[in-house]
Amino acid sequence: MVDTEIIAKASARFLACGMGDASSKIFEGSAVVQSGKCSFVWSEYEPKPSSPLRSTVLGLELCKLTYNILRKYEEASMEVARRHVVTPALEMVVEANTLLSGLGFENTGLAAAHSIHNGFTILEKKIKPHQYHGELVTFGTIVQLVLENRDLDTIVDYMRWAHKVGLPINLSELGLEGVSDEELWKVAEKVVALGETIHNEPFGVTAEMVFNAIKVADSIERRVAKLYPRELYD
Numbered sequence: 001m002v003d004t005e006i007i008a009k010a011s012a013r014f015l016a017c018g019m020g021d022a023s024s025k026i027f028e029g030s031a032v033v034q035s036g037k038c039s040f041v042w043s044e045y046e047p048k049p050s051s052p053l054r055s056t057v058l059g060l061e062l063c064k065l066t067y068n069i070l071r072k073y074e075e076a077s078m079e080v081a082r083r084h085v086v087t088p089a090l091e092m093v094v095e096a097n098t099l100l101s102g103l104g105f106e107n108t109g110l111a112a113a114h115s116i117h118n119g120f121t122i123l124e125k126k127i128k129p130h131q132y133h134g135e136l137v138t139f140g141t142i143v144q145l146v147l148e149n150r151d152l153d154t155i156v157d158y159m160r161w162a163h164k165v166g167l168p169i170n171l172s173e174l175g176l177e178g179v180s181d182e183e184l185w186k187v188a189e190k191v192v193a194l195g196e197t198i199h200n201e202p203f204g205v206t207a208e209m210v211f212n213a214i215k216v217a218d219s220i221e222r223r224v225a226k227l228y229p230r231e232l233y234d
């Protein structure tokens with residue numbers, strides 16, 4: 001049960017962060033389906049199952065539906081969130097961010113994007129201003145797309161969408177302008193730690209691959225950010 005009156009009164013940044021977090025599910029869920037790994041709900045219930053309970057068809061469809069709603073109503077919902085009112089567009093995005101995204105990822109799973117989020121938490125004290133879960137997951141999704149060797153159109157399209165919502169898409173926008181390669185290497189090592197969901201990707205992932213993908217993602221993002229400037233949350 002979610003009271004959209006309360007959501008509407010909050011800063012629009014929180015809605016944007018929910019959208020960033022929910023937007024990763026189609027990419028992470030697809031990776032889990034492709035690799036045939038255990039679904040999230042089953043891995044939580046039994047970490048080392050003898051026969052993995054795989055994702056459901058409905059789980060992946062819910063991830064797709066979530067993303068379709070986020071793509072259709074991103075501007076309308078952010079506009080109303082800035083005005084602190086409730087409209088059907090806001091209600092649809094709230095349903096996508098919570099119910100659809102929740103059921104979707106539980107019945108498929110998480111992959112690289114959330115591990116990349118976890119890796120960046122080691123720089124928490126350095127990141128200024130503080131970035132919320134959904135903001136780091138948005139960047140994690142971009143790095144996942146690079147890691148998966150997706151075509152440039154798909155990557156740029158996702159970045160444009162994120163910027164329309166107001167979400168950060170590069171290290172500078174994440175408050176990490178001066179981050180060193182040494183620090184990024186530590187992030188990459190945490191990203192591939194044992195038990196991280198990045199190992200749900202349908203191929204083996206090393207710290208070096210993650211480090212390189214972060215560098216490539218950041219350099220594409222800086223160019224995209226100039227062409228399609230970031231909207232302000234409020």
Ligand SMILES: [Zn+2]
Pocket residue numbers: 021114133137
């Ligand atoms: Zn999340």
